[in-house]
Amino acid sequence: MNDPAAGPAGPVGPADPTAPARPTGPAAPAAPAGGAGTLTYVYAVAEPSPALDGVLAALTGVAGRPVTLLVPPDPGPGPGPGPVAFVVSDVDRPDWTEEALKVHFEDLDWLGDTARAHHRVIEALAARTTVLPLRLATLYEDRDRALQALRAQRADFAERLARLRAHTEYGVKVYVRPAGATAPAAAPGPASGLSPGKAYLRARRAQHHAHEDHYRQAREAGERIAAVARRCGAAHARHPVQRGPLAAPGPGEAGENVLNDAFLVPDEVADAFRAAVQEVAGALPGVRVELTGPWAPYSFAAGPTPPPPVP
Amino acid sequence: MTGPLDRRFGTGPAMAGYPPSSSASLADILERVLDKGIVIAGDIRINLLDIELLTIKLRILIASVDKAKEMGIDWWEHDPSLSSRHAGEELGAARDDGALAAENERLRAELAQLRRERLTDGAAAEPLSEPEERPARTRPSQRRSRP
Numbered sequence: 001m002n003d004p005a006a007g008p009a010g011p012v013g014p015a016d017p018t019a020p021a022r023p024t025g026p027a028a029p030a031a032p033a034g035g036a037g038t039l040t041y042v043y044a045v046a047e048p049s050p051a052l053d054g055v056l057a058a059l060t061g062v063a064g065r066p067v068t069l070l071v072p073p074d075p076g077p078g079p080g081p082g083p084v085a086f087v088v089s090d091v092d093r094p095d096w097t098e099e100a101l102k103v104h105f106e107d108l109d110w111l112g113d114t115a116r117a118h119h120r121v122i123e124a125l126a127a128r129t130t131v132l133p134l135r136l137a138t139l140y141e142d143r144d145r146a147l148q149a150l151r152a153q154r155a156d157f158a159e160r161l162a163r164l165r166a167h168t169e170y171g172v173k174v175y176v177r178p179a180g181a182t183a184p185a186a187a188p189g190p191a192s193g194l195s196p197g198k199a200y201l202r203a204r205r206a207q208h209h210a211h212e213d214h215y216r217q218a219r220e221a222g223e224r225i226a227a228v229a230r231r232c233g234a235a236h237a238r239h240p241v242q243r244g245p246l247a248a249p250g251p252g253e254a255g256e257n258v259l260n261d262a263f264l265v266p267d268e269v270a271d272a273f274r275a276a277v278q279e280v281a282g283a284l285p286g287v288r289v290e291l292t293g294p295w296a297p298y299s300f301a302a303g304p305t306p307p308p309p310v311p
Numbered sequence: 312m313t314g315p316l317d318r319r320f321g322t323g324p325a326m327a328g329y330p331p332s333s334s335a336s337l338a339d340i341l342e343r344v345l346d347k348g349i350v351i352a353g354d355i356r357i358n359l360l361d362i363e364l365l366t367i368k369l370r371i372l373i374a375s376v377d378k379a380k381e382m383g384i385d386w387w388e389h390d391p392s393l394s395s396r397h398a399g400e401e402l403g404a405a406r407d408d409g410a411l412a413a414e415n416e417r418l419r420a421e422l423a424q425l426r427r428e429r430l431t432d433g434a435a436a437e438p439l440s441e442p443e444e445r446p447a448r449t450r451p452s453q454r455r456s457r458p
Contacts, residue, residue: 039355098355106414112337115344119335133348139355149351160349171339239342247338292335298343302350 038090040140043067043121044296045132045150045157048085055128061089062117070143072151084157086150087125088143096139126296130165132157133296164297166267171292172225172277173242175255176218177285179211214286218258221280221287225261228276235264237299255288262299270294 041062046052048071061067070086094100104110118136125131140146150157194202229236239260249255265273274291281289 042351042353045349096355101355106418111341115337115340118344119340133344135348135350136344137355138351138353141354145354149353153351239346242338242342244338246341247336292339295335295343298347301348 037093038142039093039096040070040143040146041065041089041091041096042070042134042138042140042146043087043089043118044125044134045084045161046087046125046129047161048083049129051128052125055124056087059121059124060117061121062114063089063091063095064117065089065091067121070146070150072147072154082158082161084150084154084161086146087121087131088146090143091139096137101137122296122298126168126294130161131296132160132164132301133298160301164264164300167264167297167300168267168270169293169295169297169299170263170265170270170273170277171239171290171295172259172261172263173257173290173292174218174221174225174259175249175253175257175288175290176214177255177288179207179214210286215258217284217286221284221289222259224280225259225277225289228273228280229263229265231276232263232265232269232273234266234269234273235300237262237264239299253288262295264297264300 043061046069048069052069056067056069059067067087067089070088071083072085095104104114115136122131122133140149226236239262241257241260243257247257263273277289277291281287
């Protein structure tokens, strides 16, 4: 929508007049390089490679837009950092201005679709190469402006990419199973020889003990998983536990989320890491452990250098 | 690239037992694309306060409700799309929790207006079709008119 009252979206300078001719990346044949009707949406930073072209051609980005690689025309002088590129889509300006985004972000359907589209692009890239995921809705006035930003941060991006190479993020969530799920039946048969009152109290006590035991098992699971991660040389990031309506567990998955961690695992030990986590889960019936991933390194893209793997 | 990298994200049996993250829960995806990942300065800026509000709001959707209540943020209690408890009676009594509540207020007012218009339009056709769905503002007068 064209709202005349809506001001310009921030202090935007004119396109850099010294900018060289538009890059003609192999994956961006004659794509409109920005313009009055579009903005440039950036998903991620990646090293340009021929392997990515096929991946990108098959992808649909946010708002159903095609996804292309934005490669700086000058690869940089000498033996500096390797080449880096933005992965971008041209999106319709009216939907992505500051004002429009404010409204869209209130709309969980729009936000969910957009987040999934953003994630889909990053996930497809991560399957082929090392990728630095950017946060949702990173937008530039046009491709020239995006290229300026890319050039300015090239060394930093290249360094981060090098750190994350051959690592993959996995999520591990621990849930405490409700005590009733494994406690003995609350109403024992007459064969037990107890009065109904005593039987009830005994069952309640058993349930209480089971409840405490499940929490103890959850702590145990957390410690064992941390030990597995140390053995694998995996970096660790802690996320807040999930409890909201969006994170409500599905049927048969009851339980309270008490741990929501991400680990950056070296690829050569990824299988061992996953197997070890499953083993921890199997040994502790009072908890449910959910392993998610592989993820692009969302939780570690901005973080400190992962520790070297321990042999 | 070939080898484990391809297999990691492949659709083959290698992934059995691990849900591919394309089918990951929306909570997990939002957590990552909104709260993780690199932030670089773009040309379009949602102002800082909005970003903070958004992050807090989404955090509530995917994180701890108790924590949010401790922080005095309970906008979802008044949001009809998120709470079945909300019946519309609190329309005029919603607490002012800042810009967020004000905005919710405004949206609810618009919604009520739309409902009123729809009700007026459809009143002749089906006068008593949805008594529970009537806008809140008509209720007090109805109650008062009763003996």
